[in-house]
Amino acid sequence: MTSLVFLESADGKIKKSSLEAVCYARGLGGSVVAIALGSIPSSELESAGKYGATKVLHAADKKLDHPVIQVFASVLIQAIQQENADILIMANSALGTPVAAKVAVKIGASFASNVVDLPNTSSGFIVKRSIYTGKAFSYVELTAPKKVIALKKNAAELKETGGNATIIAFSPTLNDADFTTKVISTEKASTEISLPEANIVVSGGRGLKGPENWGMLEALAKTLHAATGCSKPVSDMGWRPHHEHVGQTGIKVAPQLYIAIGISGAIQHLAGVNSSKCIVVINKDPDAPFFKAADYGIVGDAFEVVPKLTAALQASK
């Protein structure tokens, strides 16, 4: 059995979630081939080897620097054919999930997104998916001979094997007709830690009273190398950018640690964080619903507790 793993990159760096996909593929057994598209330094490509890929196909064409769903799907199909891969694996993401879906339709593969665990293959090939926005799971049998899996972020453990990958140039045929959408401009904060990928997230709600108070939250986040998030009203009021909004209608996160500060814990917010490994809640109201979903809680005024917590973390380093 051969698995092909799509390595998604941002600014020439392979995403952590893609390396998780490599680890997942290794867990399946069989051989693991990875593929990366666009300009990426070879040192980065080699990192896939450390996590278990034996071969990395690199389509370095500059035209692939900017992702277009149609184009990426067509390149992956060519790689599947060349490698005769049985399973295509990638991280669930704004890019990866639709690319995976298109590939599945084109090659007649069974497809599952939001997959959280290795399949049960004792009879058939049954994957576990997260559904109802983290409130439940489903077990789905993928019956077609070819399969496509989009893996939920932070669902597979990132573990190095210390292996090496051979990097092989890959020159797919690119069809100009696929480049039908044109990117006019991009707005991006590239220095911050990506929220969906982060190991630790520090999130603030309406309890912080205003955007001018985010400094203490950012100081805490910096100490923890964490990404910052917020509740929906906070982004609705424009205190924080929309791409930081966590929850049912925002980003779904699954970090090791989620720290919620001045957030009440409405069910729609919880839906975006309930896959976190550990949840810490800081709220001045002891009856805030968020405490019911928390592992650790502090009842107190955020304006006192947060600076103290930052200081304690710095002192413990």
Added chain:
Amino acid sequence: MKILVCISHVPDTTSRINFIDNNTKFDSNGVQFIIGPYDDYALARAIELKESLGASVTVINVGLAETEPTIRKALAIGADDAIRVNAEPLDSFFVATQIAEHAKGFDLILMGRESIDFNGGVVHAMVGEMLGIPSLSPVMKLDIEGTHVKMAQEIEGGKEYVDASLPLVAGCQEPIAEWKIPNMRGIMSARTKPLKVVEPKSLDKLQILKKFELPAPKVAVKMISADNVGELVTLLKTEAKVI
């Protein structure tokens, strides 16, 4: 211009999720169903485009008869007519195939970025693939200029401004439009708007739903005094082992 809006019929965001029949069936007892929140944004934008450009808006749902009140609500919000594909929406490939059957001839096909029951986030990409037209998601802003569509698409950590031409498929999310609430006149007129029920196209299944499962219950929260944040740091390091 002809716009098709795909709406899912899903449990209200505050619903508790339960299963019956040995964890093989969703327990709809006491659950209120709504238009998927993202689909509601798609619908709201379609109605705005109808008002500003004079488009026609058709809604489509793949679902059994129980989804009709949800479809009528979309008509009350301002859609002109509706199609219900009479089948249980078991997986995204099935749903996409049914939608693609009826989506030919539309200039713009709007959906939500994802459904909140199965959270596939893929029906838009599949329909785009089946029709051979581009699909974009999640789209936060969408304006039509002639045959061109100007969009803002969310990417990790920011957004991207994109130009494409019709026809296309877009998976929508806020702040593309404000959710619309039906008014009395809308509700009255929705009763007589055409709702066509069609039978599904048969296809080979590529997946079988085996069973559902609820997550393990959360262990009770450990409370720490606000005067002793050092203890939290210790617990995060030694007990939870997350920092």
